[in-house]
Each structure stands twice: as C-alpha cells, then as structure tokens.
Amino acid sequence: MTVPTNRFPDDFVWGCATSAYQIEGSPLADGAGMNVWHRFSHTRGRVVNDENGDIACDHYRRYESDIELMKQLGLQAYRFSIAWSRILPEGTGRVNPAGLGFYERLVDRLLEKGIQPTATLFHWDLPVALDDRGGWLNRDIAGWFADYAESVFRRFDDRIKLWATLNEPWVVSDNGYLHGTAAPGHRSLFEAPIATHNLMRAHGAAVQAYRATGRHQIGLVVNIEPKYPASTSSEDVAATRRAEAQMNRQFIEPAMLGRYPEELRDVFGEAWPDWPASDVEQIRQPIDFIGLNYYTRAVVRNDPGAWPLRAAPVRQSQVAHTEMGWEVFPQGLTDTLLWIKDRYGAPPIYVTENGAAFADPATAAGDVLDDPRRVEYFRTHIRAVHDAMRAGVDVRGYFAWSMLDNFEWALGYSKRFGIIHVDYATQKRTPKASATFYSGVIASNGAVL
Numbered sequence: 517m518t519v520p521t522n523r524f525p526d527d528f529v530w531g532c533a534t535s536a537y538q539i540e541g542s543p544l545a546d547g548a549g550m551n552v553w554h555r556f557s558h559t560r561g562r563v564v565n566d567e568n569g570d571i572a573c574d575h576y577r578r579y580e581s582d583i584e585l586m587k588q589l590g591l592q593a594y595r596f597s598i599a600w601s602r603i604l605p606e607g608t609g610r611v612n613p614a615g616l617g618f619y620e621r622l623v624d625r626l627l628e629k630g631i632q633p634t635a636t637l638f639h640w641d642l643p644v645a646l647d648d649r650g651g652w653l654n655r656d657i658a659g660w661f662a663d664y665a666e667s668v669f670r671r672f673d674d675r676i677k678l679w680a681t682l683n684e685p686w687v688v689s690d691n692g693y694l695h696g697t698a699a700p701g702h703r704s705l706f707e708a709p710i711a712t713h714n715l716m717r718a719h720g721a722a723v724q725a726y727r728a729t730g731r732h733q734i735g736l737v738v739n740i741e742p743k744y745p746a747s748t749s750s751e752d753v754a755a756t757r758r759a760e761a762q763m764n765r766q767f768i769e770p771a772m773l774g775r776y777p778e779e780l781r782d783v784f785g786e787a788w789p790d791w792p793a794s795d796v797e798q799i800r801q802p803i804d805f806i807g808l809n810y811y812t813r814a815v816v817r818n819d820p821g822a823w824p825l826r827a828a829p830v831r832q833s834q835v836a837h838t839e840m841g842w843e844v845f846p847q848g849l850t851d852t853l854l855w856i857k858d859r860y861g862a863p864p865i866y867v868t869e870n871g872a873a874f875a876d877p878a879t880a881a882g883d884v885l886d887d888p889r890r891v892e893y894f895r896t897h898i899r900a901v902h903d904a905m906r907a908g909v910d911v912r913g914y915f916a917w918s919m920l921d922n923f924e925w926a927l928g929y930s931k932r933f934g935i936i937h938v939d940y941a942t943q944k945r946t947p948k949a950s951a952t953f954y955s956g957v958i959a960s961n962g963a964v965l
C-alpha cells in the first residue's frame with residue numbers, strides 16, 4: 517500500500533462516531549428494555565448533576581436531520597452502536613420488532629445518503645434483565661451475547677459491512693467492576709477479572725456466530741493509552757508495565773494471541789484465576805480488524821498506595837491538556853499504531869475514536885465559539901495517523917469522536933466532544949469550526965493538513 521506524501525489513500529474512510537446511550541434518548545421507547553446505564557444514571561450521586569440519557573441528543577427521533585448534517589459534512593461512514601435492550605428487551609428470547617425498526621430506518625437512511633453504516637454491538641448499555649442474572653459475571657453471557665449478535669447480523673449484514681463486537685471492554689471491567697465509576701458500579705478486585713474473561717468469551721462467541729453467516733468484516737474496539745515511564749528507575753518501569761498490561765494488553769492480547777499478559781497476576785494477585793486454555797482458545801477467533809480508540813498517553817510512576825495497579829499517572833506540565841485533563845500527545849497515536857502493527861501481526865486498523873473535549877459555550881447570539889484547540893487536536897492527530905501509515909501501518913479509516921456533543925457517562929453533559937454543538941435545552945445543532953475543518957479534511961482526503 518503506497519501512501520501519498522501529502523494526502524491519504526483513495527480508499528481511506530472518513531467518519532464520525534457516537535454510541536446509543538450517549539445520543540439517542542428515549543431509552544424505554546417502543547418496547548425497549550431498561551439498560552444498566554439508565555439504572556446507573558438514575559441512581560443518585562452516580563453522574564455529575566444527576567444527569568441521565570433520558571433525552572440526550574434526542575437522536576432516536578431526530579436521526580433524519582442528523583443524517584442530513586452528516587451528509588453536509590461529507591461523512592463517508594458513520595460509527596454507531598446498537599442498543600441491545602431495544603432489540604431484546606429481556607436481553608435474550610423475545611425480539612422487539614420496533615427496536616429493530618429504529619436501526620432499520622437509521623441504516624436505510626444512511627445508505628440513501630451514501631454514508632456507510634458501521635455498527636458496534638455493545639457500547640456499555642447492558643440490558644438490566646441480564647445484569648440482574650449476573651451480567652458479565654455470569655458465564656452464560658457469552659451465549660446471550662452471541663444470540664443477540666445473530667439477531668442483528670441476520671437483519672443487517674446485507675447493509676452493514678463493518679461490525680465491532682465490543683467497545684472498550686477495559687472500561688466495562690475496570691470502571692464497571694473494579695472501581696465502580698461506571699455501570700453497573702461494582703468495586704471488586706475479584707469481579708473485574710471475571711468480567712474481563714466473560715467479555716472476551718462473548719467477543720469470541722459473537723465472532724464465531726458471524727463466521728457462520730456473515731459476509732463482511734468484524735473486529736474488536738479497544739482503548740489504548742500508551743504508557744511511558746516517568747523515570748528509568750526499575751520501580752517506575754515495572755509500574756509502567758503493570759499499567760500497560762492492565763489497560764492496553766488485557767483484552768487485545770487474548771483476542772489476537774490467545775493469552776493473557778502475565779503481569780495481570782502481579783496486578784490482581786490471587787484474584788486472577790487460571791483460566792481454562794479452552795476458554796482462551798475460544799476467545800482467539802480470527803478478526804478482520806482492530807478498532808483503536810486513542811485520546812492521550814500516560815506518564816507512569818510507581819505508587820505502592822495506588823490500588824490495585826501500584827502505579828499512578830504523572831501530570832505533564834507546560835503542555836496542552838483537554839477538558840478531561842488528558843494531555844494532547846499526537847505522537848502517542850503514531851506510537852500506538854506502530855505498536856499494534858509490530859506486536860499483533862500487522863492487522864488492518866480503523867481509528868474508531870479520536871477527539872477532544874473543550875468548553876464550547878454558545879454565545880447569546882446563538883453562535884458557538886469552537887475552541888481553536890479542537891481543530892489543532894484533529895489536525896495533529898490526523899497527521900499522526902498519516903505518519904504511521906507512511907511507516908507501514910495498515911490504517912483503513914478514521915472516525916472522529918464525536919459527531920455531536922453528548923452524554924459523557926459519569927460526567928454527564930459537562931464535557932463536550934462534538935464537532936457539532938448541541939443546545940440541550942432546544943436541541944439545536946450548530947456545526948463548530950472543527951466540523952468545517954473536518955469537512956475540508958474529508959473533501960481533500962487529508963491534503964489540507
């Protein structure tokens with residue numbers, strides 16, 4: 517693959533990404549079952565300002581005008597997630613035709629507008645009915661997930677050609693079961709490894725199900741935050757390896773190499789089981805691509821008091837940070853793309869999420885002052901992708917996070933990642949300068965960088 521010096525290959529795909537619970541609203545409409553983020557966000561004290569996704573961007577009802585905006589941007593593809601509990605209100609068994617109907621309308625409208633739909637089966641919004649049966653702690657969930665996957669493959673594989681099983685299993689295991697900062701809000705050293713393992717077993721089962729009938733591509737989306745040691749001391753280097761294993765290799769390694777990083781026993785101790793080899797073999801199903809979500813890097817030091825990693829980030833001074841407190845470090849994206857290529861056999865990669873939160877207040881006149889730092893963030897990170905491609909990494913596409921300002925999980929609506937501003941009181945959409953910039957990138961296939 518020859519990569520032109522000043523633009524991207526002709527078949528490179530440019531898109532935007534969102535997820536169901538963050539933008540749709542109407543979480544219980546038309547027979548949908550309750551999902552764990554509905555229950556979590558309605559539990560006092562879990563989300564900033566006790567905000568929730570009851571309305572969000574009202575995309576469930578405004579999807580046609582939102583797709584019009586995507587068309588105006590010149591998007592070639594759109595990454596969204598399917599809400600499991602709309603399709604199977606109890607998580608298994610009865611299919612809800614109205615739930616399928618929403619995604620049918622969404623997909624058909626996208627195709628009408630010449631925009632490629634790419635779907636993630638699970639972006640954290642587990643049906644409550646399954647959480648009440650143990651959720652990711654119940655080994656049966658691999659079968660439940662495969663059945664759900666089959667019901668949507670059967671319906672949409674003629675129109676959706678790029679599938680992802682899970683979005684960021686690390687966040688579900690680490691935030692949802694280890695630290696309790698995300699749904700279902702558990703805090704347990706013993707539960708997190710079980711959640712990890714069942715998430716990955718479910719991934720494997722869904723890929724196996726896809727191979728039986730699917731005719732296109734399926735992969736796994738992981739968040740990778742490259743870890744750089746704060747010093748060359750053996751303590752800091754060891755701490756960095758623990759942090760890297762726990763976030764960056766805990767999921768991609770079983771999926772791609774059929775083994776868990778040995779550092780995980782050092783992190784979890786007796787709480788890390790000896791998984792049956794047959795389980796890990798089943799997890800290692802050949803996949804067609806890796807979806808990489810990249811935002812920032814971490815500089816890591818040894819910290820004996822930091823549970824359970826015994827590692828802590830070191831904030832970098834005198835450099836740009838986003839509203840999330842994340843360092844702006846585009847080199848980390850190049851480094852990560854090269855790391856995946858070198859370590860996991862040069863798989864095709866889509867950058868499935870990359871973006872930045874900055875405060876973008878709307879002025880009284882209704883204009884939106886898009887922070888110029890967001891344009892710079894996209895410019896430098898898209899350049900970083902190009903650098904990796906010039907160095908031989910097989911990157912197939914880039915999805916900006918996010919198309920719309922949306923519900924930022926436990927941070928509610930306090931963080932704005934959108935290239936399109938949403939006034940939540942009026943639901944008015946206003947493209948930001950970053951939308952105009954990204955539109956130019958797409959139109960010129962990266963030549964404007």
Ligand SMILES: OC[C@@H]1[C@@H](O)[C@H](O)[C@@H](O)c2[nH]c(CCc3ccccc3)c[n+]21
Binds near residue numbers: 683869917923924
């Ligand atoms: O935080 C911005 C986005 C979320 O809105 C997406 O739903 C999620 O896929 C996503 N992942 C990451 C990086 C991993 C991460 C998630 C949550 C907290 C800290 C890091 C950033 N984001």
